[in-house]
Amino acid sequence: xxxxxxxxxxxxxxxxxxGAIFRKEIGTVKAVDGIDLQLRKGEILGLxxxxxxxxxxxxxxxxQLVPNTEGTVLLxxxxxxxxxxxxxxxxxVNFQMIFQDPYxxxxxxxxxxxxxxxxxxxRRKLPKRMxxxxxxxxxxxxxxxxxxxxxxxHEFSGGQRQRIAIARALAPEPKLIIADEPVSALxxxxxxxxxxxxxxxxxxxxxxxxxxxxxxxxxxxxxxRIAVMYLGRLVEIGPAADVVERPxxxxxxxxxxxxxxxxxxxERKRQRILLQGDPPSPMDPPTGCPFHPRCQFAIxxxxxxxxxxxxxxxxxxxxxxxxxxx
Amino acid sequence: xxxxxxxxxxxxxxxxxxxxxxxxxxxxxxxxGETMGIVGESGSGKSVTCYSILGLIPRPPGxxxxxxxxxxxxxxxxCSDRQLRAIxxKRISMIFQDPMxxxxxYMRISDQLVEPLxxxxxxxxxxxxxxxxxxxxxxxxxxxxxxxxxxxxxxxxGMRQRIMIAMALISRPEILIADEPTSALDVTVxxxxxxxxxxxxxxxxxxxxxxxxxxxxxxxxxxYVTVMYAGRIVxxxxxxxxxxxxxxxxxxxxQQSIPALHQKGQPLYTIPGMPPDLTLDIEGCPFAxxxxxxxxxxxxxxxxxxxxxxxxxxxxxxxxRGELANTPLxxxxxxx
Numbered sequence: 001x002x003x004x005x006x007x008x009x010x011x012x013x014x015x016x017x018x019g020a021i022f023r024k025e026i027g028t029v030k031a032v033d034g035i036d037l038q039l040r041k042g043e044i045l046g047l048x049x050x051x052x053x054x055x056x057x058x059x060x061x062x063x064q065l066v067p068n069t070e071g072t073v074l075l076x077x078x079x080x081x082x083x084x085x086x087x088x089x090x091x092x093v094n095f096q097m098i099f100q101d102p103y104x105x106x107x108x109x110x111x112x113x114x115x116x117x118x119x120x121x122x123r124r125k126l127p128k129r130m131x132x133x134x135x136x137x138x139x140x141x142x143x144x145x146x147x148x149x150x151x152x153x154h155e156f157s158g159g160q161r162q163r164i165a166i167a168r169a170l171a172p173e174p175k176l177i178i179a180d181e182p183v184s185a186l187x188x189x190x191x192x193x194x195x196x197x198x199x200x201x202x203x204x205x206x207x208x209x210x211x212x213x214x215x216x217x218x219x220x221x222x223x224x225r226i227a228v229m230y231l232g233r234l235v236e237i238g239p240a241a242d243v244v245e246r247p248x249x250x251x252x253x254x255x256x257x258x259x260x261x262x263x264x265x266x267e268r269k270r271q272r273i274l275l276q277g278d279p280p281s282p283m284d285p286p287t288g289c290p291f292h293p294r295c296q297f298a299i300x301x302x303x304x305x306x307x308x309x310x311x312x313x314x315x316x317x318x319x320x321x322x323x324x325x326x
Numbered sequence: 327x328x329x330x331x332x333x334x335x336x337x338x339x340x341x342x343x344x345x346x347x348x349x350x351x352x353x354x355x356x357x358x359g360e361t362m363g364i365v366g367e368s369g370s371g372k373s374v375t376c377y378s379i380l381g382l383i384p385r386p387p388g389x390x391x392x393x394x395x396x397x398x399x400x401x402x403x404x405c406s407d408r409q410l411r412a413i414x415x416k417r418i419s420m421i422f423q424d425p426m427x428x429x430x431x432y433m434r435i436s437d438q439l440v441e442p443l444x445x446x447x448x449x450x451x452x453x454x455x456x457x458x459x460x461x462x463x464x465x466x467x468x469x470x471x472x473x474x475x476x477x478x479x480x481x482x483x484g485m486r487q488r489i490m491i492a493m494a495l496i497s498r499p500e501i502l503i504a505d506e507p508t509s510a511l512d513v514t515v516x517x518x519x520x521x522x523x524x525x526x527x528x529x530x531x532x533x534x535x536x537x538x539x540x541x542x543x544x545x546x547x548x549x550y551v552t553v554m555y556a557g558r559i560v561x562x563x564x565x566x567x568x569x570x571x572x573x574x575x576x577x578x579x580x581q582q583s584i585p586a587l588h589q590k591g592q593p594l595y596t597i598p599g600m601p602p603d604l605t606l607d608i609e610g611c612p613f614a615x616x617x618x619x620x621x622x623x624x625x626x627x628x629x630x631x632x633x634x635x636x637x638x639x640x641x642x643x644x645x646x647r648g649e650l651a652n653t654p655l656x657x658x659x660x661x662x
Contacts, residue, residue, distance in 0.1 A: 050512040
């Protein structure tokens, strides 16, 4: 597999301090704790997990917005984690992000033309006339009328703003787009429009994307593979349909079964796994498998050592010692 | 007899941009112990409906223009503030979406929990505290007697929502209004919270109005569903009926747009256009501009909800006339 983006043993730890004058480190939050990931060019990887599991930190670490503590991030074979600060900035034009809240992620005092124009110019300076053309083209690409480029964000609806945010992400022709909950703030009918747009663009432009969401049905629809995170580690990764329909890891099972099905007939019949309690604190993760305190299949061996991600079926990886038995 | 009966409720907001008809002629009824879901997209008026009957609409700019909300022989809309205070939090209580902001960060949980008991039931503080601890235990919070002395920030989101539920149910209300109570929570915690509300509802016989935009939650939780669009009710049905035989193109389209039902690779169904501007007085059906079945008649006059089969009503005039009985409501809209 020719890998486009590779992370190897990626760790991002945040120290926690106490005291104002005699600051001392009292612990670390292991937000990202040893992630091995490979992305092909043109692939969409869905990233799911509960809040606080490290999804967003992982995304930020890949973009080098947060320096990693250990490990490497390779983009087309180049190691980003050891670059000097100035080159990191230059490199960042290759990454773009789409955020959750289109009301907060666009500058209210910049017109669509300003916003998209600026994003285009991060890659290369263009004369005004060409810039106008390019902005118009981008707006058409995301389904906005180009004659609205002089308008401000408040003149657009939530769905349209998210289209502007997508256009901005496409503008510098990035190598990788990270979409952090891009449809979570939108209503169902608008959500489907934006998902269609993303699906359509990825085919036309061969986009490589990490799509972060807590909504498993959305992730299943849009991504090729799904990675499930729990307490800073990957517990399962595999083809999207397989992970959702036949999850291997008990945590994935619980996560999938917790999603209510919009069909009362099936909803009544299906079995639910109710997880007890909240995810443990990443400051003080449990020994052994981090999921064992909430896992209904946990045995003594699960408390002893932390299971590694292993290939259980072709193309399907899980970090659980009991996959075959349960 | 219905426990709560709302008739022709209209709540308008008088803003500089014009009159926003947030709720425009809503009628619904709720029976004892029933669970009713109100679904709709943002701005459809589902929250404003519930806030109106509890007198929680900021006035001005809001104004209840017309309507009656009968609850046990009292019209909630014509109650004085003092009368409403005696009902709110005691006989009708509410859970809000965001447990992070709806608890007072400066007050211990214990003080917040006993407040309704001291105010409404005139209990002694010690008696109220015992009841408060019990109510936390009933919601599966361990070590309730010590943790009751903590502050809200010392709990996780799911725990805070449990505390909110305990607080809402502590005075054994007849109606619980839950406004997107699980939307800010993870799915795993959402499943726990829904299960808890269901269980407490069975024990106490409370009727629940559940406001949500998530059709999945409705399917798993509610017996009865009301679908709102642009301040009006477009369809009202027993849950199973609504999913099996939707009678309004909007409800059918909403169901179609959910990605869970789709095969990969196939484009998702989308509803063309956008919800209407509520400052305009819409003559006909508010969904007509986005509807594949709309004809001239849809734009002419307002249509009231009409019961087609037992308990299942629609505000689609073409469906009422029997013109759409055998047509798939959503897919034809997509073809256009």
